[in-house]
């Protein structure tokens with residue numbers, strides 16, 4: 001397996017023909033979309049490509065929630081509920097869990113009020129069946145969607161995952177080389193002891209990468225064919241904050257400053273609260 005980034009520009013994006021603010025249409029469920037469209041930002045890439053890290057930057061910037069199917073599934077395992085018990089062996093082996101289950105979890109999550117202005121999909125879709133369901137869900141909600149493909153060289157992925165530690169309390173990710181905690185082994189934010197994720201063991205990582213190559217990577221062609229806005233971002237070489245700056249400028253270009261301002265301020269949805277706003281989140285630049 002090799003990295004897919006040879007010759008790829010650092011960020012390339014397919015620009016929309018019109019700003020999202022100018023195009024009221026009808027959703028797949030027949031409802032008029034009007035102007036209150038949620039932003040659906042889909043972070044796509046192999047395990048270790050930085051989806052979780054970039055999601056957290058996007059949450060801070062836009063004030064919309066991250067929907068990580070991996071985190072949701074791990075939470076079920078932590079609680080040892082019926083879903084958790086049914087998936088724990090698969091997840092520990094690095095295999096994907098059934099499409100119907102993940103589709104249902106995402107369907108329920110994006111119906112929550114905090115997703116009204118938008119959401120970030122991290123780790124979904126991962127199979128053709130999930131991609132088709134996603135198109136249906138997003139179209140029914142009149143979402144303005146953008147797929148961000150984080151392209152990372154295979155060797156970089158291996159070294160990233162082997163140095164990865166996570167806070168079991170707040171989910172913050174650290175890396176021995178690129179993002180070490182201030183005190184070794186301890187979360188900067190809440191002082192919890194960091195852990196290695198069960199499925200970050202070497203043999204499991206290999207299985208996850210294989211699943212990605214076989215089932216998930218081909219979805220790029222699906223996104224191209226369905227005309228989704230696709231941003232290709234080289235996420236191998238630069239630090240996470242520099243990669244994020246390129247994502248920000250590409251999103252401004254693709255979605256437009258006005259639309260992003262509405263997402264951030266919540267103005268598009270009269271009467272909605274604006275979770276996570278503290279006055280410092282602005283569309284910069």
Ligand code: ADP
Pocket residue numbers: 046047048051069070071073090091094095096097098099102122123124125126130199208
């Ligand atoms: P990574 O992207 O680094 O593999 P995730 O936290 O996204 O990490 O996923 C961890 C595991 O959770 C996957 O290996 C798989 O078992 C399960 N999983 C997460 N998202 C999905 C999904 N959309 N479909 C099926 N299984 C999933």
